[in-house]
Amino acid sequence: MEELRVSVRELVEFTLHGADIRLISGRMQDMLDGTLGHQARQKLLGDGWQAEVPLNLPILVEEEELTLVLGGRMDAFRDATDVPCVEEIKLWQGEHPPEAPIPAHRMQAVCYGHMLCVTRGLPAVDVRVVYVTRRGKVQGEFPERLTAEECRAEFQSVLLPYLRRIRAVRRHTRARNASLAALKFPYANYRPGQREMAVQVYTAIKRKKRLFACMPTGTGKSSATLFPALKALGEGLTGQVYYLTARTTQRQGALDALARLHQQTLHLWALVIDAKDRQCPTHTLCHPDYCERAKGHFLRDTEAIEEMMTADDWSAENVRAVADKYCLCPFEFAMSLCEIADVVICDYNYALDPAVHIRRIFDATRDVTLLIDEAHHLPERFRDMLSGSVDSAGLRKLRTVVGKAAGKKHPLYKAMTDVIRAVDNLLLPEDGSTEGTLPKLPDDFDRVCLSLADAFMDARQEHFPWEDAGGRLGDTLMPLLSFNRARQRDSADYAILWEGRRHPKITAFALDSAGYFQQATQGLSGVTCFSATLHPLPEMRLLLGGAEDDACFAMPSPFPPEHLQIRQVDVNTRYAHRTSACTEIARQITALVTQKPGKYLVFFPSFAFLRMTAERLMLPCQVQEKQMDEAARAAFLDAYRQEGGDALSLCVLGGVFSEGIDLPGRQLDGVVVVGVGLPQVNLYQEVLRAHFERTLGDGFLYAYMLPGMQKVTQAVGRVIRTETDTGVALLLDDRYSYPAYRRLMPEHWRVTR
Ligand code: SF4
Incomplete structure (x- = not known):
């Protein structure tokens, strides 16, 4: 008999929910107050009462051969031989006491009442909903005595609609599983390594483990991961498959693979989630x-x-x-x-970001498989998701807007002033530095930041002209909310950074993305992290918090290595030598495109370096701009997509043209990569470097070399997209001959000098 678990709250909310979408209040203080209110009330109840009492009720759904296990915890319970009492405690913050219980709150109490009557054979039960303040003071109390039959009748009113949905979903699941059992790999033959990869993905799902896979371009990664995941889904080894991408443009591969699978008979609900905006x-x-x-x-x-x-x-x-x-x-x-x-294709955020992940899925079940594409982005994305900041300069501008519109007595103005004052009062080192780290923040700092976030929420329907502040409200507010969340987590996983002496910005900078990833993926039904540049695998597994028994798998490149000629030229591109390096770089580019005219992309470590070289380059070329919308990007690539002709473009490494673009055949003849892609030395990278030195024993490797060489590999990966492609890659930096950098190159590269 199959078992399906559902909480009392889920069951009730399936039927009894609000009518409208409202911005979720998100007040962190409310959440804390809710917990405090519960605890205070539970304490005040005194003798004879128990708090958080678990209760389960198995419900047999015979025709489905299913046992629905309804479970939950009673907020408070007073046992008695005759009529016991269940209390549902809720926080009340209204100005006036409630006149009646909210139906969903009452129904939760009734459900527990029903569960008690059934499990204990009781004829009646007392249920009550109590609304309290954060200190546990009662604002409204709604007691009732219900017979077992009354409880049962009310319980049925929420159970039956839920069962109807379950039956319909299970009907689909049976049809889906039958179609998945018959599903064939969507190509006549597996490419080299593809079958082994599919087995690895299937095994990771079966063992509920993580898999780290390096899948070079052309290995058919979407089919090699989706096909085994669907097979596992059809066999009941997982409940859902989430295909996660770092960028919207990367979804196409998964959609194409699904479209190809859909050429066979396939009953599959595959959904794409796009950003709300x-x-x-x-x-x-x-x-x-x-x-x-x-x-x-x-x-x-x-x-x-x-x-x-x-x-x-x-x-x-x-x-x-x-x-x-x-x-x-x-x-x-x-x-x-x-x-x-059955399958959801979406951004990393919806599964992994603690602020915006889909709670109804990822807080409710672990029976989910993750296929994480371009997983080399994960460490950086995690740091972004988990970090947050308080920008006192931005706050000052916003405060001026509030002051002008609503006066200095407005609660939001006051809350902003409290935070600005708290930042101003921080003891920064007296050594004239303009940035650094702080060992800790004063006790009151978090409180004023929480209050400010709540003040923003309270004022969200007052239309302040935020544009007068010269920026978007979200640019200051979102980092503040992230900061508050970060401060609720373990402080050992964070560094506190300050930047700017006059109006400092304070950042809670997440160091331990590995720990978070480990926790977020623990116990899921298989997690496959894959990318063409998840290399070297042991280091990447370490960086992503993988365990010893999480498998690593490297697929061979399907393309003949001789199709890509990689040549290295010694140029000193280090920061101090950039001005002199520009002339040599311009000369190398000119020599390349003169000897073999065609279509080339040249990648630089920064816009500044790019512009310096552009000034010395006596060739017609286009230059990447910092802000380019989708139309501008498409226009930029026009020269490559058109048949014939030559093209030369100067771009930045790690930017929009160095990853995720596909220029097969004669659309791209070669790339030039200037430097080894190291991230710019700054406060954040240096803090990371120190962290990795401490935790992994090699700060420079993990903070600089690995992300740098991944960008280089991505850029070079633009050249060979199909079996018949040929092309060149010119690597301009003397460090490419160092063993430490050579080790980070893909195995199929043959570099000549
Ligand atoms: S996202 Fe748009 S459509 Fe949806 S509730 Fe908000 S404003 Fe309305």
Whole structure:
């Protein structure tokens, strides 16, 4: 008999939920107050009461051969031989006491009442909802005595709709599994290493382990990872497959692989999640007063979900069409569909960012498989996700806006002043430095930052002209929220940085991305991290917190190594020598494109270096700009995509043209890479270097060389995209001959001098 676990809260909220989408208050203080209120009330209840009492009820669903195990914890419970009492405690912050319990709160208490009646054979039970302040003071109390039959009848009103959904999903699952059992690999033959890779992915899912895989260009990574994951899904080894990408442009590979699989009979709900901003049709506030789709969204979405459940086509267009038909917020609709989707293709954030991950999935179950594409981005992305900052200069500008619009007595103005003062009062070293680290922050610092975040939330519907501050509100607010979250975590995993003496910016900088990744992926149904540049694998596994028994697998390049001629020329590109290096670099580029005219991309470590060289280069070329929208990027690549002709472009390494672009055949004849890609030396990198020196024994390798050589490998990887491609890569730096750098090059590179 299969078992399915569901919490009382989930069961109740499936039926009894709000009607509208509202910006979630997100007040951190509320969350803390909620916990405090619970604890205070539990203490005040005194003798005879127990807190957080677990209760389970197995419910047999015979026709599905399923046992639904309903579980939860009663906030407070008073046992008695005759009529015991269940209490549901909720925080109340309204100005006036509540007049009646909120239906979902009451239903939670009733569910526990029903569970008690069934498990103990009771004829009746007392249930009550109590609203309290953070100190546990009662604001409203709603007691009832219910017979077992009354409890049962009410319980059925939430159970039956839930069971209807479960039956429909299980019907689909049976059809899906049958189609997956018959599914064949979508190509006539496996490429070299592809079958072994598929076995590795399947094994990682079966063993619930992590797999770290280096998959060079052309190895067919999307099919080699998705196919075994789908097979495992069909065999019940995992509940869902999330294909995570670092950039929107990287999704196409997964979509193409799925489209190819769909040429066979396949019943699969595969969903793509796009960013909220990109999906939003109204571009207003997520609030029923502003957005017609937010108003009543949850009253209409059940029918829309049921319509989707009758279709196999869950393409972005179809999901959008159904959202439009029911006047739904497309983003929120996609979030709901996630719960029943078989495959979800989305950004890393939705699974891994502690601030925005899909809670209803990743907080509720570990029965999920992650396929993480371009996983070499993970360490940096984690540091971004987990770090946060308080920018006192930005706050001053925003405060001026609030002061002008609402006066200095406005709570938001006051909260900003408290934080600015707290930053000003920090004891910075008296040595004239303009940045550095702080051993710790004063006790009160976190409190004022939390209060400021809450003040922002409270004022979110007052339309201050934030644009008058010369920047976007989010540029200051989002890092502040991240800072507050960071400060709730273990301080040992963070460094506190300060920058700027006059109006300092304080950053809680996350050091331990490995620890977080380990924790976020622990116990999931298989996690495969793969990339063409996840190399060297043992070091990358260490950097990502992999364990000894997490497998590493390197696929061979499917292309003949002689198709790519890699030549190294000794040029000293170190920072102090850049001015003199420019002339030699310009000469090398000129020699290359003169000897073999064609289409070339040249990658520089920085825009400044790029411009210096451009001034010395007597050749027609285009230059990458710092800000380029999608149209500008497409126009930039036009010269490459057109048939015939020559092209020369100067770009930055690690930028939009050095990864994720595909220029097969004669669209690209070669690349030139200037330098070894080391990140710029700055406070952040130096703090990281010290951290890795301490924890992994080689700070320079992990903070500089590895990310640098990954960028180089990505750039060189633009040249050979298909079996018939040939081309050249010119590496301009003397360090490419050092053994330490050679070791970080892909095995299939043959470098000549
Ligand atoms: S449609 Fe746009 S504004 Fe409306 S709720 Fe959705 S994201 Fe928010």
